[in-house]
Amino acid sequence: MFSISSWLHLRIPFSYFLLPVCLFALAISPNPTNSAVLWTFLVIHIFLYPASNGYNSYFDKDEKSIGGLKNPPPVNKGLYYLSLLFDAAALILGTIMINFxxxxxxxxxxxxxxxxxxxxxxxxxxxxxxxxxxGFFQGFFTLLMSYVGINKYELENLFQPEILYAGALSSLMLWGSYPMTQIYQHEEDGERGDETLSRMLGIKGTFYFVGIVFTAVTAAFVWYFFEYMGAEWALAYAGAMAPVVLYFSYWFLLVYKKESAADYSHTMWLNFISATCLNLFFLSLFVIRSSYYNLLFD
Structure with missing residues (x-):
């Protein structure tokens, strides 16, 4: 019923790059259960995010590289219906397996x-x-949504400084990195009349912007972990970000010499390194600070 091209446009593997926000919510969750954690992650990363990817791909009709697809195939009406089907699956499973x-x-x-x-x-x-x-919905809103799902909580459980600060930091992190995901799409966005922030800043301006915001966000994260979890976790976070800084600096040097280096391949590598460092950090934070640590090492 649905073509291979429609399934490709869901870009399910791309959810890996958005995983850090949910893992951050998991790491600060006081009441996670195996089933709630599993269903929250499945609903968001296997159904919700791919539904969004497919829906946006259908209307964008990109012919050049997009996040997770170097050579996107042509879209068709089946993609539109498939994305809505995935949306419906997310809502049904979210209601049945978590809560309203x-x-x-x-x-x-x-x-x-x-x-x-x-x-x-x-x-x-x-x-x-x-x-x-x-940045707001992929950061702040998603962290709170994940926190609700993982703990099977209601809205009143969200109004705690530690949770709200974590959500704010997640959005700051997304606001800092988002223009970089648009940097190789300037030509195609311009042809469609889309004036993204990266196009407005320019190639080198995007790097300057991201570098400044990333530095400020890293300092804010270090303060957060120092305040709520201790100096060792603040230092661990700074160390976890070191590979990201090194690759970003290397790539910026390439772009400074030749702007054509601001391409799809380098963007995906930066996304992969950043997501991997954050995923490993938040997963380690969860395991070591939770009862799972005792189960593994008793």
């Missing part, structure tokens, strides 16, 4: 993601508004 609050948050996220590319709204063509909305 989690399902409502999934629905709100889905609406926001659709507004990014749908021609009736198309936030993507507004550089600042699109950047703000994407």
């Amino acid at each position: 609050t989690f399902a409502v948050m999934l629905f709100i996220y889905g609406l926001a993601s659709k507004a990014y590319s749908h021609p009736a709204v198309r936030l993507k063509k507004y550089p600042v508004a699109g950047w703000l909305v994407a």
Whole structure:
């Protein structure tokens, strides 16, 4: 019923790059259970994110590289219906396996993601508004949504400084990195009339912007871990980010000499290194600070 090209446009493996926010929520969760953790991650990363990817791909109709697809195949109407099917699966599973609050948050996220590319709204063509909305929902909102799912909580459990600060830091992290994901798409975005933040900043301007914001966000994360978990975790976070800084610096030197180096391949490598470092850090934080540590090492 659905073509191979439609399944490819869901870009399910790309969810790996968005995994750090959910793992951050897991690491600070006081009441995780195996089933809630499993279903929260499956619903968000196997259904919700791919539904968003497919829906946006259908309306973008990209012919050049996009996140997770170097050579995207042509889209068809089947992709539109497949993305809605995945959305429906996320809502049904979220309601049955977690709770209604989690399902409502999934629905709100889905609406926001659709507004990014749908021609009736198309936030993507507004550089600042699109950047703000994407960073808020993929950061702050997703962390709170994940926290609700992992712990099977209601909204009143979210209003704690540690949780709200974590959400704010997640958005800051996304706001800092998001322009870099657009840096190789300037030509195609311009042809569609989409004025992304990266196009507005320019190639080198994007690197300067990301470098400044990343430095500030790293300092904020170090403060957060020092304040809530101790100096050892603050230092561990700074150490975990070292490979990201090294690769970013190496890539910037290449781009400074030749702007054509701001390409798909280097962008995906930066995404992979950053996601891997963050995923390993947050997973280690969860294991060592939770009862799982005792189960593994008793």
